Amino acid sequence: xxxxxxxxxxxxxxxxxxxxxxxxxxxxxxxxxxxxxxxxxxxxxxxxxxxxxxxxxxxxxxxxxxxxxxxxxxxxxxxxxxxxxxxxxxxxxxxxxxxxxxxxxxxxxxxxxxxxxxxxxxxxxxxxxxxxxxxxxxxxxxxxxxxxxxxxxxxxxxxxxxxxxxxxxxxxxxxxxxxxxxxxxxxxxxxxxxxxxxxxxxxxxxxxxxxxxxxxxxxxxxxxxxxxxxxxxxxxxxxxxxxxxxxxxxxxxxxxxxxxxxxxxxxxxxxxxxxxxxxxxxxxxxxxxxxxxxxxxxxxxxxxxxxxxxxxxxxxxxxxxxxxxxxxxxxxxxxxxxxxxxxxxxxxxxxxxxxxxxxxxxxxxxxxxxxxxxxxxxxxxxxxxxxxxxxxxxxxxxxxxxxxxxxxxxxxxxxxxxxxxxxxxx
Amino acid sequence: xxxxxxxxxxxxxxxxxxxxxxxxxxxxxxxxxxxxxxxxxxxxxxxxxxxxxxxxxxxxxxxxxxxxxxxxxxxxxxxxxxxxxxxxxxxxxxxxxxxxxxxxxxxxxxxxxxxxxxxxxxxxxxxxxxxxxxxxxxxxxxxxxxxxxxxxxxxxxxxxxxxxxxxxxxxxxxxxxxxxxxxxxxxxxxxxxxxxxxxxxxxxxxxxxxxxxxxxxxxxxxxxxxxxxxxxxxxxxxxxxxxxxxxxxxxxxxxxxxxxxxxxxxxxxxxxxxxxxxxxxxxxxxxxxxxxxxxxxxxxxxxxxxxxxxxxxxxxxxxxxxxxxxxxxxxxxxxxxxxxxxxxxxxxxxxxxxxxxxxxxxxxxxxxxxxxxxxxxxxxxxxxxxxxxxxxxxxxxxxxxxxxxxxxxxxxxxxxxxxxxxxxxxxxxxxxxxxxxxxxxxxxx
Numbered sequence: 001x002x003x004x005x006x007x008x009x010x011x012x013x014x015x016x017x018x019x020x021x022x023x024x025x026x027x028x029x030x031x032x033x034x035x036x037x038x039x040x041x042x043x044x045x046x047x048x049x050x051x052x053x054x055x056x057x058x059x060x061x062x063x064x065x066x067x068x069x070x071x072x073x074x075x076x077x078x079x080x081x082x083x084x085x086x087x088x089x090x091x092x093x094x095x096x097x098x099x100x101x102x103x104x105x106x107x108x109x110x111x112x113x114x115x116x117x118x119x120x121x122x123x124x125x126x127x128x129x130x131x132x133x134x135x136x137x138x139x140x141x142x143x144x145x146x147x148x149x150x151x152x153x154x155x156x157x158x159x160x161x162x163x164x165x166x167x168x169x170x171x172x173x174x175x176x177x178x179x180x181x182x183x184x185x186x187x188x189x190x191x192x193x194x195x196x197x198x199x200x201x202x203x204x205x206x207x208x209x210x211x212x213x214x215x216x217x218x219x220x221x222x223x224x225x226x227x228x229x230x231x232x233x234x235x236x237x238x239x240x241x242x243x244x245x246x247x248x249x250x251x252x253x254x255x256x257x258x259x260x261x262x263x264x265x266x267x268x269x270x271x272x273x274x275x276x277x278x279x280x281x282x283x284x285x286x287x288x289x290x291x292x293x294x295x296x297x298x299x300x301x302x303x304x305x306x307x308x309x310x311x312x313x314x315x316x317x318x319x320x321x322x323x324x325x326x327x328x329x330x331x332x333x334x335x336x337x338x339x340x341x342x343x344x345x346x347x348x349x350x351x352x353x354x355x356x357x358x359x360x361x362x363x364x365x366x367x368x369x370x371x372x373x374x375x376x377x378x379x380x381x382x383x384x385x386x387x388x389x390x391x392x393x394x395x396x397x398x399x400x401x402x403x404x405x406x407x408x409x410x411x412x413x414x415x416x417x418x419x420x421x422x423x424x425x426x
Numbered sequence: 427x428x429x430x431x432x433x434x435x436x437x438x439x440x441x442x443x444x445x446x447x448x449x450x451x452x453x454x455x456x457x458x459x460x461x462x463x464x465x466x467x468x469x470x471x472x473x474x475x476x477x478x479x480x481x482x483x484x485x486x487x488x489x490x491x492x493x494x495x496x497x498x499x500x501x502x503x504x505x506x507x508x509x510x511x512x513x514x515x516x517x518x519x520x521x522x523x524x525x526x527x528x529x530x531x532x533x534x535x536x537x538x539x540x541x542x543x544x545x546x547x548x549x550x551x552x553x554x555x556x557x558x559x560x561x562x563x564x565x566x567x568x569x570x571x572x573x574x575x576x577x578x579x580x581x582x583x584x585x586x587x588x589x590x591x592x593x594x595x596x597x598x599x600x601x602x603x604x605x606x607x608x609x610x611x612x613x614x615x616x617x618x619x620x621x622x623x624x625x626x627x628x629x630x631x632x633x634x635x636x637x638x639x640x641x642x643x644x645x646x647x648x649x650x651x652x653x654x655x656x657x658x659x660x661x662x663x664x665x666x667x668x669x670x671x672x673x674x675x676x677x678x679x680x681x682x683x684x685x686x687x688x689x690x691x692x693x694x695x696x697x698x699x700x701x702x703x704x705x706x707x708x709x710x711x712x713x714x715x716x717x718x719x720x721x722x723x724x725x726x727x728x729x730x731x732x733x734x735x736x737x738x739x740x741x742x743x744x745x746x747x748x749x750x751x752x753x754x755x756x757x758x759x760x761x762x763x764x765x766x767x768x769x770x771x772x773x774x775x776x777x778x779x780x781x782x783x784x785x786x787x788x789x790x791x792x793x794x795x796x797x798x799x800x801x802x803x804x805x806x807x808x809x810x811x812x813x814x815x816x817x818x819x820x821x822x823x824x825x826x827x828x829x830x831x832x833x834x835x836x837x838x839x840x841x842x843x844x845x846x847x848x849x850x851x852x853x854x855x856x857x858x859x860x861x862x863x864x865x866x867x868x869x870x871x
Contacts, residue, residue: 075787296567
C-alpha cells in the first residue's frame with residue numbers, strides 16, 4: 001500500500017519526497033547521492049567510500065565528529081553507506097529535532113570543503129584500511145564481494161574494481177581528490193532527499209527550502225561512466241576462479257549477468273532467486289541441504305545494480321566432507337534443472353509470499369521506507385516505485401519466469417568463484 | 427545557515443500498553459498492540475536456555491530449539507515448511523543463556539494460522555528422521571565456521587576466561603567436539619523437561635485486536651497440557667583472576683582481534699541503569715572514549731566498543747576492537763588506559779548528559795517494529811523486569827548523575843582483574859604487547 005507522498009524539486013535540482021506518518025514521534029531523514037565506486041577514476045579505487053568517511057569529519061559550521069555527536073545527543077541514530085552507484089547518509093531522530101538533521105545534512109552538502117584537512121584525511125585513510133582488514137582480509141570468504149564483480153565485468157567496466165579499494169590506491173588519495181570528488185558529485189542536482197515520519201508537510205517544505213534552497217547546483221550534470229557491456233571482453237578470460245582461503249568449508253558462488261534493476265524484467269529475477277534459494281521450501285535448500293546433504297548453506301540474490309547489467313548470484317557452502325567439485329556440480333545441476341523443469345506456479349506463489357513478508361519487514365521502519373523511496377527516486381524518478389514491488393512479483397507467471405531463466409541463466413552465462421580451504425587452514 | 431537550529435517541541439511518546447494474562451494450563455501471554463504495523467510477531471519464550479545444558483553436552487538446548495521446527499507428530503518437516511511458507515511466515519528459533527525463543531513474523535492476517543503451527547512445534551516435535559542428522563550436520567558446519575572466524579575465536583576465548591569450568595564458559599551453541607553427545611541425548615525427554623506451558627510465555631505484537639488475539643491464542647494453545655518437572659537452573663558466577671592477556675596465535679593474520687573484560691553483574695542488580703550509562707560513555711556511543719581514542723584519534727581500527735551482555739546471572743563486560751598488527755601493543759595499552767581513566771575521575775556532567783540524553787531519546791526509535799517490541803517483552807519476561815520498566819525507563823535514565831557512574835565504575839570495572847585476549851600473529855604481537863601494554867602475556871595452549 002502506497003502511503004501519501006509529497007514531492008517537489010527545488011530550483012537547484014534537489015528532489016525531495018515527504019511521507020508523513022504520525023505513528024511515533026520520530027522522523028527519518030535519508031539522502032542519496034548518485035555516486036559510488038563505479039564513478040571512481042583509475043588509480044583511486046575505494047575513494048567513494050573513503051569520501052563517505054570524510055563527510056563525518058565536519059563541515060563549515062560543524063566540528064569533526066560533530067555530526068555524530070549532535071545526532072546521538074538528541075537520541076538519534078545515523079550512518080552512511082557506499083555502494084557501486086550510490087552513497088547514502090541517514091539519520092532517524094525524535095521528530096522535534098528534524099531541523100537539526102536537515103541543518104547538518106545541508107551544511108555538509110553545501111560547505112564541506114572548509115573543514116577538510118590533511119590530518120583528517122590521513123586518519124580516515126587508516127580507519128578505512130582497518131575496515132578493509134576487518135571486513136575483507138581477516139574475514140573468512142571476506143574477499144568474495146570484490147572477487148565476484150572483478151570476475152563478471154571486464155577490467156574497463158565501472159563495476160569491475162573493488163568498492164573498498166586497494167591499500168595502494170587508498171594510500172594515493174589526496175585532498176585534491178576530496179575537493180574534485182565533492183565538486184563533481186556532491187551537489188543538490190545529484191542528490192535525493194527523503195523525509196518520513198511525524199512531520200507537517202508544509203512546515204517541512206519550508207525547512208527544506210530554508211536549509212537546502214541556497215546550495216548551488218553542480219556546474220554541469222556529472223557525466224556518468226559508460227555501463228554498456230561489450231560482451232566479448234570477458235569471454236576470453238577464465239570464467240572460474242579458485243581462491244584458497246582460511247576457510248573450513250568450500251563455498252561456490254555462481255553469478256550471471258542479468259538486466260539491471262531499472263529493467264521491468266528485474267522483478268522476475270527477484271522471484272526466481274527466491275524460488276531457487278530463499279528459505280526451506282526453495283529448490284537449493286531441498287536438493288542440496290535436505291536431500292543430498294552436500295551443502296550446509298545456500299542462497300540466491302541480486303546486487304540490484306541499476307545500469308548496464310546486474311548480477312544474479314547463487315551460492316552454496318559445502319557440508320563437512322563434500323569437496324568443491326561435487327558442490328559445484330550440485331549447484332549447476334539445480335540451475336540446469338530450472339531449464340529442464342521450469343518453476344511451477346506453486347513455487348512462484350511460495351516465492352512471492354515469502355518476498356512480500358520480507359518487503360514488509362524492510363519497510364517496517366521509517367528509515368527503511370525513506371531509503372526505499374530515495375532508491376526509487378534516484379533510479380526511477382518515482383517514489384511510488386518503492387511500494388509497487390509486491391504487485392510486480394505477483395505478476396510474474398510461469399511463462400515469464402521460464403523465459404527469464406532461458407534467456408539469462410544459461411550454462412554459458414555463468415561465472416564461478418570458488419573458495420577452498422588453503423593448506424593448513426583453520 | 428551558520429547557526430544550529432533550535433529544537434521544536436518534544437512530542438509525547440508512550441511504550442505500547444502491555445496486556446498480560448495466563449491460560450488455564452499455566453502458559454503466560456503478553457500482548458501489545460502496534461497500530462499501523464503490517465506485520466505481526468509471535469514469540470514463545472521457553473525457560474530453557476543454554477545454561478540448562480549438561481556440561482558434557484553443551485549445545486543441547488540450541489539443538490532442541492532448532493529441532494522443534496523439524497516436523498511434528500502430525501506434520502512432517504516438509505508439511506510444516508509448506509504450511510508456514512504458504513502464509514509467508516518465517517519461523518525462527520534460537521537460545522540465549524537464559525531462554526529458548528521460537529517465533530515467527532508474518533503479515534498480520536495470518537496470525538491465527540501461525541499460532542497453530544507454533545503450538546504444534548512446541549507441543550509435539552517428532553525429533554526423528556533424517557532431519558535430525560541434517561540438523562546435526564548444519565550445527566557442525568556452523569561451529570566449524572565460527573571456530574575459523576577471528577572475531578568469534580576472540581569472543582569465545584574471553585567467555586572461557588571469565589567462566590572457567592562453567593557452562594557459560596563454553597560457546598552458546600556448543601562445540602563440534604560435543605555434538606555427538608548432544609545427538610546421544612534423549613531429545614524428547616530433554617524437551618519435555620523444559621518445554622511446558624507453565625515454563626512458557628507467548629509474546630504477541632501487532633496491529634491486532636486484544637479480544638481476537640485472546641481467542642486465537644486459546645484456540646492454539648489451550649489444549650497444551652504438560653507437567654512442569656524442572657526448576658530454574660543455577661546461575662553462573664564467573665571467576666575473577668589476575669590481569670593478563672592471552673594470545674591466540676593466527677600466523678600471518680591481517681589484523682589482531684583484541685578483547686578486554688571483567689565479570690559483570692546480573693541484570694536485576696540495582697546498579698543496572700548507571701552501568702548502562704557508564705558503558706555508553708566507555709564504548710557504547712560513536713563518541714565514546716574508546717572509539718574516539720582508538721579510531722578517531724589513533725586510527726588503529728575501524729571501530730572500538732564495549733558492551734554488557736545482560737543476563738539473569740553474572741555476565742561479561744567486554745571491550746572489543748580489531749587493530750592492525752603493528753599497533754597491537756599500543757591499542758591494548760590505550761584500551762586499558764581508558765578503563766583506568768574512567769576509574770580515576772568521575773565523568774563530566776556534559777559527558778553523562780550526552781549518554782543519558784541519547785539513551786532516553788532513542789527509546790521510541792528502538793521500539794518502532796513488532797520484532798523490537800516483542801523482543802523487549804520477551805526480555806521483560808526472562809529477566810523479571812518491573813511491570814512499569816518501559817514506562818519509567820526514560821525518566822530513570824535521565825536521573826543518572828556523574829557520581830552514580832563513577833561509583834559503579836569503581837565497584838564493577840575492576841581494572842586489576844581485567845583479562846585480555848589477542849587473536850593475531852603471535853610472533854609479531856607478543857613482543858609488542860610485552861613492550862607497550864605492560865600486561866602479563868600468556869600464550870594460549
